[in-house]
Amino acid sequence: MDLYEHQARQLFEEHGIPVPRAEVTDSPQEARGIARRLGGRAVVKAQVKTGGRGKAGGVRFAADPAAAELTARQMLGTDIKGHRVGTVMLAEPVDVAEEFYVSYVLDRTAGGFLAIASAQGGMEIEDVAATRPEAVARIPVDRAEGVTSATAQEIAATAGLPPQTVDVLMRLWQVLVREDALLVEVNPLVRTGQGQILALDGKVTLDDNARFRQARLGEHGERHQDPLEAAAAERGLTYVRLDGEVGVIGNGAGLVMSTLDVVAGCGARPANFLDIGGGASAQVMADGLSVILSDPAVKSVLVNVFGGITACDAVAEGIVSAVDTVRLTKPLVVRLDGNNAARGRAILGERAHPLVEHATTMDGAARRAAELAHTA
Amino acid sequence: MAIHLTKESKVLVQGMTGGQGMRHTRRMLAAGTNVVGGVNPRKAGQNVDFGGRGVPVFGSVADGIRSTGADVTVVFVPPPFAKDAVVEAADAGIPLAVVITEGIPVHDTVALTSYAARRGTRVIGPNCPGLITPGQSNAGIIPADITKPGPIGLVSKSGTLTYQLMYELRDIGFSTCVGIGGDPVVGTSHIDCLAAFQDDPDTELIVLIGEIGGDAEERAAAHIRDHVTKPVVGYIAGFTAPEGRTMGHAGAIVSGTAGTARAKQEALEAAEVRVGRTPSETAALVLRTLRAD
Numbered sequence: 001m002d003l004y005e006h007q008a009r010q011l012f013e014e015h016g017i018p019v020p021r022a023e024v025t026d027s028p029q030e031a032r033g034i035a036r037r038l039g040g041r042a043v044v045k046a047q048v049k050t051g052g053r054g055k056a057g058g059v060r061f062a063a064d065p066a067a068a069e070l071t072a073r074q075m076l077g078t079d080i081k082g083h084r085v086g087t088v089m090l091a092e093p094v095d096v097a098e099e100f101y102v103s104y105v106l107d108r109t110a111g112g113f114l115a116i117a118s119a120q121g122g123m124e125i126e127d128v129a130a131t132r133p134e135a136v137a138r139i140p141v142d143r144a145e146g147v148t149s150a151t152a153q154e155i156a157a158t159a160g161l162p163p164q165t166v167d168v169l170m171r172l173w174q175v176l177v178r179e180d181a182l183l184v185e186v187n188p189l190v191r192t193g194q195g196q197i198l199a200l201d202g203k204v205t206l207d208d209n210a211r212f213r214q215a216r217l218g219e220h221g222e223r224h225q226d227p228l229e230a231a232a233a234e235r236g237l238t239y240v241r242l243d244g245e246v247g248v249i250g251n252g253a254g255l256v257m258s259t260l261d262v263v264a265g266c267g268a269r270p271a272n273f274l275d276i277g278g279g280a281s282a283q284v285m286a287d288g289l290s291v292i293l294s295d296p297a298v299k300s301v302l303v304n305v306f307g308g309i310t311a312c313d314a315v316a317e318g319i320v321s322a323v324d325t326v327r328l329t330k331p332l333v334v335r336l337d338g339n340n341a342a343r344g345r346a347i348l349g350e351r352a353h354p355l356v357e358h359a360t361t362m363d364g365a366a367r368r369a370a371e372l373a374h375t376a
Numbered sequence: 377m378a379i380h381l382t383k384e385s386k387v388l389v390q391g392m393t394g395g396q397g398m399r400h401t402r403r404m405l406a407a408g409t410n411v412v413g414g415v416n417p418r419k420a421g422q423n424v425d426f427g428g429r430g431v432p433v434f435g436s437v438a439d440g441i442r443s444t445g446a447d448v449t450v451v452f453v454p455p456p457f458a459k460d461a462v463v464e465a466a467d468a469g470i471p472l473a474v475v476i477t478e479g480i481p482v483h484d485t486v487a488l489t490s491y492a493a494r495r496g497t498r499v500i501g502p503n504c505p506g507l508i509t510p511g512q513s514n515a516g517i518i519p520a521d522i523t524k525p526g527p528i529g530l531v532s533k534s535g536t537l538t539y540q541l542m543y544e545l546r547d548i549g550f551s552t553c554v555g556i557g558g559d560p561v562v563g564t565s566h567i568d569c570l571a572a573f574q575d576d577p578d579t580e581l582i583v584l585i586g587e588i589g590g591d592a593e594e595r596a597a598a599h600i601r602d603h604v605t606k607p608v609v610g611y612i613a614g615f616t617a618p619e620g621r622t623m624g625h626a627g628a629i630v631s632g633t634a635g636t637a638r639a640k641q642e643a644l645e646a647a648e649v650r651v652g653r654t655p656s657e658t659a660a661l662v663l664r665t666l667r668a669d
Contacts, residue, residue, distance in 0.1 A: 106482060108590045111489050111561045143486050180481055182560070210481040212456055242616075253558065254534020254587050257613040261637075262654050264616040273617065278478070278517075278535070306539045308505065308519050309400075338519060338539060362540065363656050 001206050001217065004047045006089045008202035012186075015175045017168055019199050022091035028073035034090045035068035042090040044071040048083035054123055056080045061093065094198060099188035100161050101125045104141065104173060106182045113176070115139045115147070115169075117159035121188040147173035164197045165189065180210035180217075228272075228295055235287040237274060244269025245373045247292035247301040247330075249285075251276050251310045259304045262362060268370035271298045279309040285318025286325070293326050299376040302369035303334040304362055312336040312344030320351050331372040332356045335365035378509040378552040379529065379572040379579070380472060380498070381448065383408070385513050388440045388470075390415045390461045391452035393424065393433065400452065400476075400517050402426050407520030409513045412444035438468040450506060450515050451475045458502065459484040466497040474515045475501035475563070482560055489563045499563025505535035505555035516555070518542075524549040528662065529573035531566055532585035533558045533592075537613060537655065541583060544659035548666065551578040558587070566596040574604050581607045581666055583658070584649070586640055588614030593640040601647035607665045610644045610651040611658040612637045 003011070006024040013019050023034045024047065035042040046058035053059060058080050062068035072088050079085070101121035107114040118136040120128045129136045137159035141147055147155075152169035156162070168189060176184045183205040190200050211217045232239030238253070242260075246268045250256040253275050260270040272295065276288050292301055305315050315336060323332070332355055336344045345358060359365035387404070391397040392414025405411050405426050413432045414424060420435030434440035437449060449470050453461040458477045465473045473492060480488075480502045492499045500507060506516010511525040518535070522542045526549020532538040538555050554569050556562050566584060573579045582604070586593035593612065600608055615637040641651050650665065652658025 106486075106560060108560045109592070109595065111563075112486055143483070143490070177483065180483055182482055207482050209455065209479045210483070213481075250536070252534055252536030254532070254585070254613050255536035255540060257587055257617050258537055258540070258611075258655060260616040261613060265653060270616060306536050306543065308535060308539050309517050337543060338522070361656070363654060 001208055002049045003204040003206065004049060004087070005045065005201060005203070006047055006087070008204040009089075009199070011175055011179060011204060012199050012202055015171050015178070017171045017175070017186075017199050018197060020091045020094050022089050024087050024089045025072070026076065026087045028069045028076065031072035031088060031090055032065040032069035035062060035065040038090060038092045040064050041093050042068045043093055044068060044075060045089045045091065046075050046078075046080055046085040047087040047089055048080045048085055050081045050083050053080060058085070094190060094200060095193040096188075096190045096200075097193050098191040100159075100165065100190070101136075101187045102161070102165070102169060102172065102189050103183065103185035103187070104176045105185070107140070110140060113141045113143055115141050115155045117155050117161060117169075119160040125187060141173070146177065162191060164191070168197060168199065175204070179204070180207045180214050181205060182207050228291055231294075232274070232288075232291045235284075235291070237276065237284070237288050237291065239291060240273040241295075242270050242272050243297075244271045245297060245299040246369050247271045247274075247295065247298040248304070249274045249276065249288050249292055249301065250304040251278065251280060251306065255304065255306060259302065259362065259366065262366040263302065263370060266367050266370035268373050271295060276310070280314065280318075282314045282317035282321060285315050286322040289319060289322035290326055293322070293328070293330060298330060300330060300369045300372035301332045302365055303332065304365060305335070306337050307339030307341060309339070311339050312341040313347055316344035316347035319356070320347060323353055323356065328353065328355050330355065331376070333359050333365050333369040333372065335359045335362055378512060379569065379576050380500070380554070381507050381509045381513050381515055381552060383410070383512040385448045385515070386410050386412045386444055386446040387513070387515055388413050388415055388434075388437060388444070388446040388449040389452065390437065390449055390465065391454070392416065392431070393419055394452060394454075396476075397452040398424075401431065403517070403520065404450070404514050405429060407508070407514035408511070409515065412446050413440045415440055415449075436468070437465045437470060441468050441470065446470065448472045448474065448515055451477060453477060455479040455481070459488045462488040462499065463491055466492040466495040469495070470497055472498050472500070473563075474504070474506045475499060475557075476504065476506055476516055477501070478503045480559070485559060485561045489561060492563065500554065501557040501562060503559045504557030504562070505538060507552060507554040509552045510550050518553060518555065522546055526550050527578070527580035527666070528583055529569070529576065529579035529581070530554065530583040530585070531556060531569035531573070533587055534585060534613065537585050537611070540655045541585060541611070541658065544655055545662055548662070551576060560590065566592050567599045570596060570599055570604055570608070574606055579606065581609065581662060583662060584608055584610045584644075586610065586612045588612075588617055588637050588640070589635050591635060594643040597643040597647040597649065600644075600649055608649045609658060609661045609665060610641075610649045611655060612640045612644070612651065
């Protein structure tokens with residue numbers, strides 16, 4: 001899970017990394033009060049989980065509390081790259097002398113963690129990495145050993161960072177390990193005109209799998225803006241809304257992604273991604289189907305299940321129970337293969353519903369669902 | 377021959393006495409797997425009956441190896457305890473640990489894979505369906521009745537896509553199918569399996585299944601170009617999937633690839649791998665390639 005900037009800032013502060021004073025709010029009136037507490041002037045920063053915020057007008061300077069209120073009012077509720085601005089953070093302005101970049105990130109290829117650091121921090125860091133790779137230090141970190149003061153000194157020296165950053169580098173590693181993070185990034189890490197080191201902006205990605213030992217993951221709980229995504233999340237389903245007309249439900253992320261591709265290849269557009277996971281029960285299937293059927297954009301639904309540990313008869317029971325409860329108005333094409341497929345098909349056959357069709361192959365099912373979406 | 381798993385393999389199951397472990401041990405035995413024992417310190421000395429066949433429970437992996445000569449362990453242990461289970465197996469000197477468990481924190485996976493590697497234990501997974509050598513042995517949860525022995529080696533991140541391709545090609549059959557798992561960090565890569573299939577006399581053709589994210593497929597393509605002489609047919613899922621998370625600036629800096637399905641397809645095709653647009657087209661490419669030989 002990606003954190004908002006203000007959540008990352010709070011984590012940094014708790015781990016002793018120096019950050020500017022700041023507060024977060026969803027109200028323009030409160031923004032005025034916060035600016036006053038910060039000494040009058042403030043940087044107003046839209047809280048959205050996307051890059052390129054500065055260039056999109058999501059970071060603006062306010063010279064006094066009245067300007068802070070006005071800026072917050074203008075910013076709240078707007079859209080930055082598809083993300084609605086629900087809150088703004090007001091931070092004390094900082095006199096920046098130098099901008100650095102530091103992060104620890106999971107290196108999937110190496111199966112370990114990597115320190116990345118550069119004396120050329122700021123918004124153009126990706127360009128710097130692409131055009132002048134020698135200006136960006138990449139140093140693998142042995143997770144068992146961690147970032148000792150010797151490691152931190154090596155990172156700082158290689159990247160050309162001042163020695164005062166060593167303490168931040170060590171503390172940032174503690175954030176990564178203690179919080180089960182996959183990414184901790186400070187960009188920019190700045191040296192102020194007064195010589196102070198400050199983490200001005202940060203990005204943290206926490207590992208959802210660590211929920212059982214990280215209470216904080218629950219506190220930071222994702223609020224889904226899309227009501228269908230929220231409904232699916234409540235039922236523990238992996239659902240992503242897309243912009244098409246064929247609802248897709250299947251088992252396993254790979255097979256569902258593949259199903260989306262096959263639907264697209266038939267000239268239709270998938271309306272969603274929905275993975276019921278491995279070993280799904282009838283209830284899970286019924287829940288998933290009712291989420292998709294409640295989407296007004298959906299014209300037809302494709303169920304594609306290859307049962308490994310998932311039993312196709314349970315899937316069929318789930319379909320029957322969903323169809324019974326929602327009063328089906330959209331055609332459903334079902335393809336079942338693998339574990340207990342014959343029993344699953346028999347269950348659907350017995351309760352023959354005029355809007356439920358059976359298909360024998362994945363391609364045939366996708367073709368038929370696309371056809372039905374077009375004629376609907 | 378096959379790769380990593382044969383009828384000679386002696387298989388321990390860590391977490392055998394749990395719900396998942398019981399169900400899949402039963403299925404592994406039915407598929408002909410030589411399951412020689414389970415591991416559970418609280419149930420050591422017991423015997424679990426699987427339809428007339430008793431399987432002993434050992435107190436530790438080391439005890440299991442001493443008593444049976446086991447050389448494979450299949451791990452069904454829940455996420456909070458999975459790291460310790462693999463560390464124990466590596467300390468006991470097991471050559472292969474197949475980790476089925478889904479939901480292990482990445483920090484634990486990094487720790488367990490590097491620990492196992494230092495002790496010479498190969499880890500397959502985590503969050504994987506395991507591997508099957510049809511007609512010989514099945515270590516994990518891949519359905520054993522889809523297909524039969526044959527000349528195709530298959531390596532995939534995705535479980536259900538593995539089953540789909542096994543099903544499409546069920547009349548040809550497979551040497552070994554390996555589900556390496558879809559987590560960001562896994563113990564065995566596409567490349568490890570490509571190298572093993574290249575050296576396996578039973579494998580004539582390799583099917584490589586990938587999906588969006590990371591750069592494993594791009595790296596596999598480079599390996600194929602330089603080291604694989606057997607024909608490889610590829611399939612990539614996720615052309616219409618929405619763009620995933622970018623991991624800040626760091627993600628792009630680390631991998632240097634967009635990780636899109638298109639980028640992966642192009643990398644594979646540049647290495648002369650034929651890439652199917654759908655599972656069925658991929659199967660058709662496999663048939664055409666085998667007939668042309």
